[in-house]
Amino acid sequence: MNTFKKRYISALLAASFTVAPFAQAFQEGDILVRAGLATVVPDDATSNVFVGSDLGFGLSVDNNTQLGLTFAYFFKDNWNVEVLAATPFKHDVNFAVADPLGTGNQLGEVTHLPPTVTVNYYFMGSTSAFQPYVGAGINYTIFFDEEFTDTNSGAGLQDLSLDDSLGLAFQLGADYKIDKTWFINGAIRWIDIDTQAEFNLSGTPGRVDDIQIDPMVYTLSVGYRF
Incomplete structure (x- = not known):
């Protein structure tokens, strides 16, 4: 074997x-x-809004995007426990029908944090940079800063409050390794978030008994392995 071939093979072995x-x-x-x-x-x-009686319409909640953070620890090969955190999500709450109270279609807005813990199983072995996984766990959603729009507040709507929620969470995701430490991640989660709302309309108690938010949560992120 000539010197060039030896050097070429040595370079390939070093690269491998x-x-x-x-x-x-x-x-x-x-x-x-x-x-x-x-x-x-x-x-x-959602169920319909009640203020003394059924008003005949429900509510809708819009989408929101925030900074998402996840932290995962492998307690066993192919198995990890993961915590999903984020900056607070803020959602507009709208009437499900057009302007039923004559105050505009937006009722108000709510802010929440949805910390979620899942246990995930990774399918692939050591030969692939593509590492898909599935997971299941628990979500606890904390609602705060619930408020009506200024127009609705001026019309007598006050004291909006949503109950916190405890529910299941499921996810499907994948990491793609760029090198030994850096990787790209994409994940889709379904989270069971159910709550109730209470408020006052000019001193008369109102409520929405069943708000099933049950969102899909889509994340795209860059990761680092320690």
């Missing part, structure tokens, strides 16, 4: 050892940190 960590599977003890965009898309089915 350099790239080998790129395909290394996540394993017990690894910590993953991700940051990117998280979009909450509610499937907003």
